[in-house]
Amino acid sequence: MNIQVFEDKNELYSTVAEYYINYINQKPNAILGLATGTTPIPLYKNLIQAYKNGRVSFKDITTFNLDEYIGLPQTHKESYYSFMRHQLFNHIDINLNNTHIPSGILEPNEAIKVYQSQLSKHQIDVQLLGIGSNGHIGFNEPGTSFESTTQITQLAESTIKDNSRMFDSIEEVPTKSITMGIKDIMMANQIIVIATGLNKADAVLKMIEGPVNESLPASILQKHSNVLVFLDKEAASKLTK
Numbered sequence: 001m002n003i004q005v006f007e008d009k010n011e012l013y014s015t016v017a018e019y020y021i022n023y024i025n026q027k028p029n030a031i032l033g034l035a036t037g038t039t040p041i042p043l044y045k046n047l048i049q050a051y052k053n054g055r056v057s058f059k060d061i062t063t064f065n066l067d068e069y070i071g072l073p074q075t076h077k078e079s080y081y082s083f084m085r086h087q088l089f090n091h092i093d094i095n096l097n098n099t100h101i102p103s104g105i106l107e108p109n110e111a112i113k114v115y116q117s118q119l120s121k122h123q124i125d126v127q128l129l130g131i132g133s134n135g136h137i138g139f140n141e142p143g144t145s146f147e148s149t150t151q152i153t154q155l156a157e158s159t160i161k162d163n164s165r166m167f168d169s170i171e172e173v174p175t176k177s178i179t180m181g182i183k184d185i186m187m188a189n190q191i192i193v194i195a196t197g198l199n200k201a202d203a204v205l206k207m208i209e210g211p212v213n214e215s216l217p218a219s220i221l222q223k224h225s226n227v228l229v230f231l232d233k234e235a236a237s238k239l240t241k
């Protein structure tokens with residue numbers, strides 16, 4: 001793992017954005033794995049600005065999102081479908097036909113089949129990841145098999161609590177998700193992890209220094225040969241090395 005720690009969050013996000021801009025300019029038809037949550041929002045803002053300044057184009061880019069809530073209508077402001085449109089897709093020149101998000105409204109087994117089949121026809125170049133405070137990646141909660149492919153998961157109590165800040169009440173947070181599996185994530189050529197804030201420090205410590213164990217899903221990233229980790233100093237504060 002290549003780990004970079006930043007004093008300044010703006011610098012962290014502009015560094016990651018520059019990485020993407022260079023990558024896309026070198027490979028305009030790249031296949032990007034995208035993430036939701038609050039963590040990638042500043043990255044997407046930087047990329048939108050770079051597009052508006054004519055520094056990058058997404059017209060030949062293909063994207064795959066990690067996950068989606070089960071049961072939220074696409075029009076719900078917290079659906080990841082809606083999130084991606086508002087935070088990124090509506091502001092850039094991407095062809096929406098080339099964007100893929102697992103469906104939270106299809107019959108779940110059908111949704112799994114459709115997504116896995118789309119994924120199997122593509123090789124993700126760069127997969128972006130945030131990390132849950134309990135070490136989840138995508139919505140692969142602690143205990144998920146490292147061999148998992150696209151699947152329906154039950155959200156951990158801690159995840160429901162973490163994500164309730166986006167909803168009017170905790171009762172409104174869906175309890176299930178559809179997510180790329182851990183094996184799917186590990187298939188990407190390269191993985192970029194961003195973590196900021198003190199509430200990620202324990203998960204970051206275990207991801208980087210802990211044993212590789214299904215109780216901490218992100219620990220599997222130690223086994224990937226090409227992972228770039230971008231941390232602010234709070235998220236890095238418990239690292240010992």
Ligand code: GLP
Pocket residue numbers: 035036037038039040066067129130131132133137138139159163
């Ligand atoms: C969410 C998403 C993850 C995300 C993580 C962290 O529930 N399913 O893909 O990385 O939890 O979220 P945040 O960036 O808001 O802290």
